[in-house]
Amino acid sequence: MGEKARGKLVIIGGAENKQDNCDILEKIVELAGGSNGNLALLTVAATDYKEIGEEYVRIFGRLGLNKVSVVNIRDRKDAEEGKYETAIAQATCIFFTGGDQLRITSLMCGTATERILQKTFEEGVVIAGTSAGASVMSQTMITSGNDDDSPKKCTLKMAPGLGLLNGVVVDQHFAQRGRIGRLLTAVAQNPRILGIGIDEDTAVMVNSDAVFEVIGSHAVTVLDAEKLTFTNVSELKPDDILALGNVVMHVLPAGYKYDLNSRQPIHNRR
Helix, strand or coil: CCCCCCCCEEEECCCCCCCCCCHHHHHHHHHHCHHHCCEEEECCCCCCHHHHHHHHHHHHHHCCCCCEEEECCCCHHHHHCCCCHHHHHCCCEEEECCCCHHHHHHHHCCCHHHHHHHHHHHCCCEEEEECHHHHCCECEEEEEECCCCCCEHHHEEEEECCCCECCEEEEECCCCCCCHHHHHHHHHHCCCCEEEEECCCEEEEECCCCEEEEEECCEEEEEECCCCCEECCCCCCCCCECCEECCEEEEEECCCEEECCCCEEECCCC
């Protein structure tokens, strides 16, 4: 499948612990360089961006990361004029908050800010995102779909993402919102891509060698439909139930790894 990522990604399923066992956010602080780190906090996905920005500044400060630049992109003019280019270019870690992933792509894609983001990623800067900030990492992202439902043709809407991670589609709040049906629909429509469902307070850390490791308190589900034997997805009416044969599923808790190139889990042998 080829190389998946250039820099390191931390993709969080949302609702990461911010109070006591902040394993995921602590890992981000470590990857950013600890007390010497410089984090650019992108609140573009959020409508309540001021409150969210202030909350994360407090949290990262408490965890020992004191230099946090809040990047409040509110329209394409903000993104095109490059008013935040320096904050992003000098960051050792870039963090996307939750909200609406379509706000990220519609306000940033094709602008000077996105180009500098892609450049910093190519140079090896860590990019992290939670919830909407997780979905937007892939080349194609899920924008909406029915939760807690059987897989149906009409349950899913997708759009182009930032393309930081190729060959996959990411869904977040996965087990907590019963989203396996909509991820199955995604891989049925394109069996070449892997479906990655990330639970709340759980993340995958993707290295430049296209291997990810699971961290956090829940699990990551990987759906592989490459060897699909049958599906009726092209024949369905909108509310019909999908038929799928021979979809491989892996459920991986903290400490387990997965090779995105070989499409194989790497077993934890503690």
